Amino acid sequence: MKKHGYKGMLVVVEGTDFAGKSTQIELLKKYLECQAFGVVVSEWKSSDLIASVIDDAKDRNLFNANTFSLMYAADFAYRMENHVIPSLEAGFVVLMDRYTYTAYARDVVRGVKPAWVRKLYDYAPVPDLTFYLDLPVKSLMKRIIAAQGFDYYESGRDIGFSTDFYESFKIYQTKILEEYSKMVDEYGFVKVDGNKSIEDIHEFIKDKTQKLLKTKFE
């Protein structure tokens, strides 16, 4: 991956399910708009072309590790080329709810080679800032149980660690967390304690982003 030379700024929020990424992106978007910046948000698996195909395939359990990985990579490429890159060229601040790192974590836990999946995404620009909301598996489990209960793929049931949802979720998300923690240094993540309050996290993210905005736009 290379540093980009676009007018805009690329800010990524990463983390496991229920780490609070979307909440933080929403708050940051509002803040930046108040500061008179143009903001665009792009979420993982949201292209109008491919996202519904992924959902459908998940419903029917049609995936193996390679198709799973390639499908998300296609969704990502489509969003990057049709939405994200043009927005960066036009000078927007683009907030990404998950980025290539999500694929590096999930796909590797599903058994694909780290080098293979990294190469799939090697054309993606290096973000100006990547926040990693780090939430221990224990807190994560409480949040998901309180919110909606276990989902098949979020629990990694497709991988076959355990037929028990609770166990499978724990094993799967622990492995995902391991992959993320390996990436903190490799990709210079700004680590954020996901157990802090929404307000505290927002303050922290806001300040870091503000500092970068100054160097970029002033």
Place this chain on the structure above:
Amino acid sequence: MRFEKNHNLPGTLICVEGIDGSGKSTQLAILKEWLSETVNDVIFTEWNSSRLISQTTKLAKKRSQLSPRTFSLLHAVDFADRLEHIILPALKAGFIVLADRYVYTAFARDVARGVDASWVRNMYGFAIKPDLSVYFKVPVDISLKRICANRQPKFYEAGMDLKLSNDPYESYRIFQGRVVYEYDRMIDEYDLVKMDATKTIHEQQIKFRKIVKKVLKNKGIEIAEK
């Protein structure tokens, strides 16, 4: 990468390659008839036909909204799905698998569209190396004449997405010329068996069967002469 090694599965994987209008599908269809009568257990699979994604890709092609990279990735999804659900099980069960286009199609087309050659080769690293890959080589003018017997060149087939020319026929010539160039470079890289696709259908089929016979013999499958 798996693609670099010979597979040790009981089945046999045979693929045909070449640009549209090279006659490869015709050749494979006749070969299939012959094999079905002599050795049974033959299965056929073609490019962009998976239940998972092929309809989406076709729709997107109609809307002409695919960038070269998305185009490339969608075809890889299709391939990965067919590999897992059709090709691999069939090879494990000892079938002869006939593939109308294989990874070389992506290596040729996507690179002709400007996608990085090592990127696309890495992407297909999970593929199974075929026992035989036959490349039907035909000059672009002849293939153009063949496909235009009943229609215009299609948008992506003519590489119209690359904006090489406003004229679909001219665009086809330039784009498919690049595809042929990529195929030619792969003959040595991947041991593709070159077939002169300007010869008659009958002549090509006789040669094709001879080559297939040899490959099957190495796999312990003898075909009785009639």
